[in-house]
Amino acid sequence: MNQPQIPQIPLSDVTRYIFAPRFLSQRHAVDAAGLRHLVQLLFACLFIMLILSGLVGVIISSVLGSVPDNVNQTLGQSDPRMLLLMGILIAPVIEELMFRSWLGGPRAAILGLPILAAALAVLATVGVDLLPSVSFGLAIVLALLILAVARQYASQTTERQSIARRHLFPYAFYGSAILFALLHLSNYEGGLSSPIMLLAVLPQAIVGLLLGYVRMRFGILAAIVFHAVYNSFLIGLFLVAQTLAAPIDAAPTDTAETATAETAQNLPTTLLALVAGGLPA
Numbered sequence: 001m002n003q004p005q006i007p008q009i010p011l012s013d014v015t016r017y018i019f020a021p022r023f024l025s026q027r028h029a030v031d032a033a034g035l036r037h038l039v040q041l042l043f044a045c046l047f048i049m050l051i052l053s054g055l056v057g058v059i060i061s062s063v064l065g066s067v068p069d070n071v072n073q074t075l076g077q078s079d080p081r082m083l084l085l086m087g088i089l090i091a092p093v094i095e096e097l098m099f100r101s102w103l104g105g106p107r108a109a110i111l112g113l114p115i116l117a118a119a120l121a122v123l124a125t126v127g128v129d130l131l132p133s134v135s136f137g138l139a140i141v142l143a144l145l146i147l148a149v150a151r152q153y154a155s156q157t158t159e160r161q162s163i164a165r166r167h168l169f170p171y172a173f174y175g176s177a178i179l180f181a182l183l184h185l186s187n188y189e190g191g192l193s194s195p196i197m198l199l200a201v202l203p204q205a206i207v208g209l210l211l212g213y214v215r216m217r218f219g220i221l222a223a224i225v226f227h228a229v230y231n232s233f234l235i236g237l238f239l240v241a242q243t244l245a246a247p248i249d250a251a252p253t254d255t256a257e258t259a260t261a262e263t264a265q266n267l268p269t270t271l272l273a274l275v276a277g278g279l280p281a
Contacts, residue, residue, distance in 0.1 A: 009037035011044060017217070018209050021173040023106070023165050027219045034218060038226060045210050046233055052203045063196045072189040073238075080239055087235045092227035099208070100178045100215040100223055103172060106165065107153065109219060112172060115146055173216075179206030 009028070028034050060067050075083045084163035102112030152162060181204040185191050188200060207230070 014213055017213050021170045023169045024216045028217050030218055030222055049203050056199045060196055068189045087231040088228050092224050094223045096227055099176045100212055101220050135198055173212050177205050177212055180208035181205035
């Protein structure tokens with residue numbers, strides 16, 4: 001007897017949603033079709049990340065001389081177990097709850113983005129030479145603005161709320177991905193020390209869009225698991241690359257051979273430096 005065919009969700013569904021995001025009240029079950037779709041999306045996501053990170057790394061290196069050091073690269077060298085713990089258990093839960101959990105609520109999908117932006121804006125003042133009163137005043141202004149928006153939204157009819165959601169949700173969806181990416185600038189030494197460093201988090205912006213799709217299509221738990229599996233692949237690849245590069249330290253003394261060895265040693269680290277930077281903040 002012929003085995004029943006598992007229905008497929010085409011990857012084109014991802015691009016259609018990302019280019020025209022909309023609030024979804026219903027989630028697709030993580031059944032056989034959903035699982036196959038998520039696995040396909042995972043490998044597509046990893047492929048995009050690695051290729052784009054390599055290209056961005058070449059551009060940044062040509063401008064700055066090298067990709068700035070990042071905390072995950074250092075942590076991976078000194079304590080791989082802590083990097084695994086952060087990347088697979090802690091970061092996926094915290095980052096998905098912070099950046100994408102609220103996208104699924106009818107009201108939170110409208111209010112979550114300004115609340116998140118407000119929180120990040122207030123936290124950013126910690127690193128700036130501002131008087132405490134200025135920072136506190138900024139927090140009060142943002143809180144009042146959010147409260148005003150919330151009251152205005154709640155006073156509308158269900159139909160008008162639906163219209164507002166339809167018009168405002170894309171801003172929340174794209175904004176969450178942008179804020180998710182910008183947070184990862186803190187991984188790099190010097191942060192936004194040069195405008196070119198915005199390219200360093202371009203891969204994270206794209207990953208943020210894909211995680212947003214997973215969250216809206218399959219739910220927050222699926223997004224957390226997807227994020228954890230994605231991080232585990234990247235961390236494993238990064239640690240293997242470092243292991244392969246290490247023996248080259250004791251390589252030949254001949255000048256030409258030494259140059260070749262240094263190039264071989266730097267290649268995996270250079271290509272994966274941005275990958276490390278894209279791991280948990």
